[in-house]
Amino acid sequence: xxxINEFLLSNGFxxxxxxxxxxxxxxxxxxxxxxxxxxxxxxxxxxxxxxIAAGEVHLVENASGDHAWVLEPNSSxxxxxxxxxxxxxxxxxxxxxxxxxxxxxxKNLALEHDAGSTIFPTATGTLAHSSLGGGARFTTLx
Numbered sequence: 657x658x659x660i661n662e663f664l665l666s667n668g669f670x671x672x673x674x675x676x677x678x679x680x681x682x683x684x685x686x687x688x689x690x691x692x693x694x695x696x697x698x699x700x701x702x703x704x705x706x707x708i709a710a711g712e713v714h715l716v717e718n719a720s721g722d723h724a725w726v727l728e729p730n731s732s733x734x735x736x737x738x739x740x741x742x743x744x745x746x747x748x749x750x751x752x753x754x755x756x757x758x759x760x761x762x763k764n765l766a767l768e769h770d771a772g773s774t775i776f777p778t779a780t781g782t783l784a785h786s787s788l789g790g791g792a793r794f795t796t797l798x
Contacts, residue, residue: 672721681723682753688722689743692751706775708765710738715754723754725762738765 661683691697697719704715711729727750729735736742739752739761752758763776
């Protein structure tokens with residue numbers, strides 16, 4: 657049985673045309689990974705840059721609207737163990753598909769590095785003054 661993303665791709669759906677079709681922001685990882693390795697046709701979202709213990713992370717996007725996390729690791733990092741589906745890129749960088757599962761892992765990595773980080777919603781304090789956390793907020797955005 658095909659996954660939802662395989663079904664969507666085989667029926668011509670792309671993130672660019674409808675970002676709400678999947679909880680993942682990367683349907684065609686094979687094509688995006690090839691674009692990353694060629695460093696061609698990518699939009700670098702510079703405002704997305706932040707740090708985790710393993711190094712600096714930012715989002716890139718290809719023409720189909722698929723997104724990837726790109727990690728520029730520090731010397732102590734073991735990047736391919738951090739997220740699922742990673743590939744090595746030129747210049748010692750690594751790319752990972754922007755799946756919902758990797759998003760939740762990235763949230764944990766960011767908060768482990770900087771507990772005061774506000775780039776991802778957290779469920780701290782009372783709900784009168786806080787968000788509900790990753791699941792509810794990100795589901796609502798979709």
